[in-house]
Amino acid sequence: MAVDINCDMGESFGLWKMGDDEGIMPFITVANVACGFHASDPVHMRKTVALAKKHGVKVGAHPSLPDLQGFGRREMKMERGELAAILIYQVGALSGFLREAEMPLNHIKPHGVLYGMAARDEEIANAICDAAEVFQVPLFGMINTVQEKVYKARGIPFVAEFYVDLDYAGDGRLIITREHEAKDPATAAKRTLRAIEEGKVTTVDGNDVPVGSESVCVHSDTPGAVDVARAVFETIQPHLNRKAA
Numbered sequence: 644m645a646v647d648i649n650c651d652m653g654e655s656f657g658l659w660k661m662g663d664d665e666g667i668m669p670f671i672t673v674a675n676v677a678c679g680f681h682a683s684d685p686v687h688m689r690k691t692v693a694l695a696k697k698h699g700v701k702v703g704a705h706p707s708l709p710d711l712q713g714f715g716r717r718e719m720k721m722e723r724g725e726l727a728a729i730l731i732y733q734v735g736a737l738s739g740f741l742r743e744a745e746m747p748l749n750h751i752k753p754h755g756v757l758y759g760m761a762a763r764d765e766e767i768a769n770a771i772c773d774a775a776e777v778f779q780v781p782l783f784g785m786i787n788t789v790q791e792k793v794y795k796a797r798g799i800p801f802v803a804e805f806y807v808d809l810d811y812a813g814d815g816r817l818i819i820t821r822e823h824e825a826k827d828p829a830t831a832a833k834r835t836l837r838a839i840e841e842g843k844v845t846t847v848d849g850n851d852v853p854v855g856s857e858s859v860c861v862h863s864d865t866p867g868a869v870d871v872a873r874a875v876f877e878t879i880q881p882h883l884n885r886k887a888a
Contacts, residue, residue, distance in 0.1 A: 653691030654682035662863030678733035681707035681715025703750035730774035768793035803855020813848030828874035
């Protein structure tokens, strides 16, 4: 199975800088570009698309709940139609910059707490599907969750994801934190290789749970993210999908 390395990018805003996109881009194959609701703005979106094209990196949309101040990591209650409209709005904005760069939209990956909410709430997952159907692209998510169940039931291609730099709870849930802790690059690379070859990860409780790993994610706002991305990139070379032309 060919595996992608994806990274959440373009998350700066105005003069505020988040992550080292230029440093990480050589070590990934897919960029999830922020669409303005948790981070980014039109200028940064355009720059990130151009940077991805330069490095042969595919681009997907990384839409969020409307939570710029909380970086999209605070839950909100929202009905399905409103959430779908918010997502279509964000992905549509990124699609304009992709059209300018003559690049296709590769996928949609919800950001932060929205991703976690979709893993357990069918209404949230269906709202995300409503947006994905408009753009006819795959959705990223986690196996053995409501995400996988709803996305597949709706006939939307599902890309199973593994997180390099986040911990997993004992029941297999992803632990989404407001701020990401630094991870040892060698350890991150080793657990990623195990996820790919064995389909397992060790949780914070010390037990093993199954994981999918069609695409592995490294966050750009994790301290030492470039070193983590480089270690993972070098370690999983035999499994790595080729970059776009």
